[in-house]
Amino acid sequence: MNIKYKIASVILTMTLFNVAGQDRKKDTIDDQVVNVVRPYQPTISDAFKIKDIPKLSDSNSVKKKPVKYNIFSIPVASTFTPAKGKAATVDKAKPTKLFDNYASLGVGTYTTVLGEVYLNHAINRSENVGGYFSHHSSQGGIEDLLLDDDFAKTVLNAHYSQKLRDFSWKIDAGYDVRSYNWYGLPQNFFGPEEAGSIDSGYSFSGFNMGGKLNFDDAIVKDGSVRFRRFTDNRDSGENRFIAKTSFSIPIQDELLSTSFYIDYIGGSFDNTYTSADELKYGNTTLGLSPSYQLKHDDLTVDLGLRLVYLNDNEFDDNKFFIYPNIEASYRLVDEILIAYGGITGGLIQNSYQEFSNQNPFVSPTLFISPTDQRYSGFLGLKGKLSNNVSYNIKGNYYAEENKPLFKANDAQTFATRDYQYGNSFSVVYDDVTTFSIAGELNIDVNRNFTLGIKGEYFNYSLDNQQEAWNLPDITGSIFMDFQISEKWYAGASAFYVGERKDQLLLVGTLIFPDPTPVTLDSYFDANAHVGYKINDQLSVFAKVNNITNQDYQRFLNFPVQGIQALAGATYQFDF
Incomplete structure (x- = not known):
């Protein structure tokens, strides 16, 4: 009954809705379209969360009983001592033993003897004493000579030094003797009779x-x-005294670096080349050189000048000179590329002793005069191509008044002295400007191998002389050192010198002088050495010079020895 009642109700309700839907004319609300202008954007207020906190009901939970701990400290005697910690050490190679003294002796062809002794002894922490001895001699033996060509050089020096709290000082004294022969006899003028x-x-x-x-x-x-x-043993003598000092003058917050020197020279020759008149020379120079350094980032500039006063003691003549002294450098690319340049000048004091070192075959009849280097300009680039390779390229320009040049003396048919046969050299002076380009390359492959190469080209311009006598147009050199192993070492060197000019002149009572220009050939001199270290103190060595056996002339009519070999030993020791 209930089911029938429910079904009848549903059917009646659906019938009423259907009737209402069919009666559209009686509906007062029209249909409309709703347009959504913006999408729905929810807010936090629209969200909700569960606020109920769940609770666990554990009927088997056990309440923990509090536990208390009591510690009873009882002192106990102990003899334990902890070991001190030590830093771990790195195994090091055994340091090389360095000795303060050594002695070396070698003998070779041409009856050559080479010996050296160097001594240095520390008296205490602040005092040192030492000395040096060297000897190099040869009995000669150059072929096709009419005169002896033996030579010997011996040097002896001793020194004492002390280091104190605020300063240190050193004194030394030395003696040297050298013997040579004027063996360069022009054989187209003279023969065995004159020799x-x-x-x-x-x-x-x-x-x-x-x-x-x-x-x-x-x-x-x-x-x-x-x-x-x-x-010398021809009654010539020269005295020279030089005193120098440098100091800094504070100016506000900067320092002005200054140097001062006194240079005195005086000497005499028993006669001139053509007369018996005594030849004297002497002068005193005083120089002052203030300079100031400016630094800004990669630029460094040294600004200065040189003031020189010259008093010619023989001719009672006084002169005053002012020279520039400016240098600058700029790091273009860190250590890779550095540009530098400058212009300097100075008065160069020439001496008999220095001339004899440069050319031992000069005659004892020289005119000694200072050289006025008005300016010396230079410009260059230097730096590193890598950590092991460095370079230096430089251009120079010199302007010098009274520049000395070595020139062969005239050969005299009526010679009365042993150096008047054209077998000696004089010094002539001229105003010379020199332009040169130089290059240098140094290679340090590692600690065991180094290599160096140098070269320079020269161009000369003179006022009076026909040529720049005995000055080369090109020079070059190469050096190499190689540590082959712990015991073996070796090295080599080579020198190249370009052509030079000189002049032959025969003078006689019935002979009209007719100078003959001579061009000296360029030469290449190669040398090598090798050594073996027997132990820390003793080593042996061998050297070979002029390997190519070139019969070249260093000066006109003065040929050098051919290939030379020498062997010896070096001993190092301490007192």
């Missing part, structure tokens, strides 16, 4: 003493003095 009457041997000797002072924190930085006496 038999010539005593070509001569010698130089010199004594010097001096001292140095260096201050740690003072206005005066250092100072030095040196006296030298130089003579």
Whole structure:
């Protein structure tokens, strides 16, 4: 009954809805379209969360009983001592033992003897004493010579130094003697007859003493003095005294670096080349060189000048010179590329002793005069191509008044002295401008191998002389050192010197002088050495010079020895 009643109700309700839906005319609400302008954007307020916190009901939970701990400290005697910690050490190679002294002796062809002894002894922490001895001699033996060509050089030096709290000082004294022969007899002028009457041997000797002072924190930085006496066995003598000091003058917050020197020289020759008149020379120079350094980032500039006063003691003539002294450098690319340049000048004091070192075959009849280097300009680039390769390229321009040049003396048919046969050299002076380009490359492959290469080209312009006598147009050199192993080492060197010019002139009572220009050929001199270290103190070595056996002339009519071999040993020791 209930089911029938429910079904009848549903049918009646559906019938009423159907009737209402069919009667559209009586509906007062029209249908409309609803347009959604913006999408729905929910807000936080629309969200809700469950706020109920669940609770666990554990009927088996057990309440923990609090536990208390009681510690009873009882002192116990103990003899335990913890070991001290030590830093771990790195195994190091055994350091090389260095010795303060050594002695070396070698013998070779041409009856050559080469010996050296160097001594240095520390008296205490602040005092040192030492000395040096060297000897190099040869009995000669150059082929096709009419005169002897033996030579010998011996040098002896001793020094004492002390280091104190604020300064250090050193004194030293030395003696040297050298003997040579004027063996360069022009054989197109003279033969065995004339050679038999010539005593070509001569010698130089010199004594010097001096001292140095260096201050740690003072206005005066250092100072030095040196006296030298130089003579030969042909009654020539020269005295020279040099004193130098440098100091810094504070100007506000900067320092003005200044150096000052006194240079005295005086000497005489027993006669001139063509007369018996005594030849004297002497002068005194005083120089002052203030300079100031500017630094800004990668730029460094040294600004200065040189003031020089010259007093010619023989001719009673005084002169005053002012020279520039400016240098600058700029790091273009860190250590890779550095540009530098400058312009400097100075008065160069020439001496008999220095001329004999440059050319030992000069005659004892020289005119000694200083050289006025008006300016010396240079510009270059230097740097590193890598950590092991460095380079230097430089251009130079010199303007010099009274520049000395070695020139062969005239050969005289009526010669009365042993150096008047065209077998000696004089010094002539001229105003010379020189332009040169130089390059240098140094390679340090590693600690065991180094290589160096140098070269320079020269161009000369003179006012009076026909040529730049005995000055080369090109020079070059190469050096190499190689540590083959712990015991073996070796090295090599080579030198190249370009062509030079000189002049032959025969003078006689019935002969009209007719100078003959001579071009000296360029030469290449290669040398090598090898050594073996027997132990820490003893080693042996062998050297070979002029490997290519070139019969070249260093100066006109003065050929050098051919291939030379030498062997010896070196011993190092301590006192």
